[in-house]
Amino acid sequence: MRDGVRFAGGQEGISTDALIDALSGDLSATPVPSVRRTLALAFAFGSAASAAAMLALLGLRPDVSSALATASFWIKLVFPSGLAVAGLMAVDRLGRPGAEAGRGYTVGIAVAGTMALLASVQLASAPRDAMRPLLLGHTLDHCTALIMLLALPILAAGMYAMRQMAPTRLRLAGAAVGVTAGALSAAIYAIACDETALPFVTLWYGAGIALTGVLGALLGPRLLRW
Structure with a gap:
């Protein structure tokens, strides 16, 4: 099979390989710093809006x-700040085609495990009649x-920022955005x-963090498809 493409006038056009090279020649991967800047700005903007809503609804605690x-x-x-760092690490990874969450899993498990251990120690050392308030609060x-x-x-x-990337594991990517947001x-x-x-x-x-992660996982396949 000839590699060239002939036009009706008999002239031989550009070869298939040359055409592909010409079309892709100007394409370049988005630099990692640019992607991370997009993520940082998106989460910063969302956090500012959340903080404004918190101040309007609740205000600062009096003490x-x-x-x-x-x-x-x-x-x-x-505790939540550490989980946010773990979530951001996972989001950064899962925004790339075929990537795993990487160290985000490990950091998240370490933070949650440490907090659970501290909570268990406080609960075990408390008087029996104090356990209910420790667990249920007010x-x-x-x-x-x-x-x-x-x-x-x-x-x-976060979902908007992730759409600017190239996630392929959409449910997991959505869950990572949700955990970070929560x-x-x-x-x-x-x-x-x-x-x-x-x-x-x-x-x-x-x-609250886990349920927001579930919400993100449900929305991921719908909002992150590209």
């Missing part, structure tokens, strides 16, 4: 200045729901929440 001096406040803040009726609500602008921004939302909500019990934070902050 925030004294809370800053307590270990429980910082542990409560580090904001259970709205804590998880508010974390998911505040996560929505971050989830939307974790950033939980860190923002922690500034307004006055719960201090580590078992409560582990269970109900964790539930």
Whole structure:
């Protein structure tokens, strides 16, 4: 089979290989720093919108200045912040064709495992009549729901950023965006929440983050298809 393509006038046109080379010659991969900048801007914008909504709905906790001096406040803040870092690592990886979540899994498991261990120690050392308050707190009726609500602008921004990339594992990529959004939302909500019990934070902050991850997984195949 001849490699050339003949036109009606008898002249031989450009070869197939040459045509492909000509069409693809100007294409180049999107630089990794550019992709990461897009992700960073998207999550920063979503987090700013979430923080504004938190301030409008809840405001800062009244004793925030004294809370800053307590270990429980910082542990409560580090827990979702660590999961957000793990989620961002997974998002960065899963935005590439065929990639795995990589070290994001490991970091996420380490953060969640450490928090669960601390919560277990606090629960085991507490008097029997204190276990229920440690587990259920006094904001259970709205804590998880508010974390998911505040996560929505971050989830939307994260999905938009992921669409600019080239994910192929759409459900997993959506879940990673959802976990990141839920974790950033939980860190923002922690500034307004006055719960201090580590078992409560582990269970109900964790539930808000996990459920936002499930929402992301459900939306991924619909929103991230390209």
